Amino acid sequence: MKKLLILCVIAPLLMATQCEDDFNTDGSETSFVIQNDSGIALSFPVENGDFITIENQSNFVVSSEFRDDSTALLPSDSPAFDEIVLFQLQDGEAVQVYQQNPIDNALWVLSEPFERNFEYRLTITPDLIN
Numbered sequence: 001m002k003k004l005l006i007l008c009v010i011a012p013l014l015m016a017t018q019c020e021d022d023f024n025t026d027g028s029e030t031s032f033v034i035q036n037d038s039g040i041a042l043s044f045p046v047e048n049g050d051f052i053t054i055e056n057q058s059n060f061v062v063s064s065e066f067r068d069d070s071t072a073l074l075p076s077d078s079p080a081f082d083e084i085v086l087f088q089l090q091d092g093e094a095v096q097v098y099q100q101n102p103i104d105n106a107l108w109v110l111s112e113p114f115e116r117n118f119e120y121r122l123t124i125t126p127d128l129i130n
Contacts, residue, residue: 028116030073031064032108034084035123042124043087043094051087051094059121072110072118076103086124097129 036042036054043051044060054060063080065073083101087094100107100122108120 026068026070028067028070028072028118029064030067030078030118030120032062032075032078032080033119033121034060034062034086035121036060038097038124038129039126040088040097040129042097043089045085045087045094051089054086070116072112072120074105075108075120075122076105078103084122088129098124 034054036056036058039056041056042054044054045051052060063078065078067073083103085096086098088097108122111119113119
């Protein structure tokens, strides 16, 4: 009976410490956000040919990437996009008003809202619109 009692106490302790080794605390997340301060609604193209509207004074998360290390992923290294193209809808037609190709890391502002949770923000102002 003592052996069973010892086993019931030790087994959960061993399992708890085993799970700890499987949890990776060194990883990080980097989000890429477009902030629309242009004064107009912008449209972001998605793969199926549709557009997502980014209203003036709003944000849109282009992508969020998880990594095994604790550093931020540069916008130019994101596997989710290799350019940023924005449109304005005029008379039912999509007119290109902004393009970033290649991605210019200097135009993206890095912050770390939480530990190992990074955010690169591209702010679109009237000066950047064609």
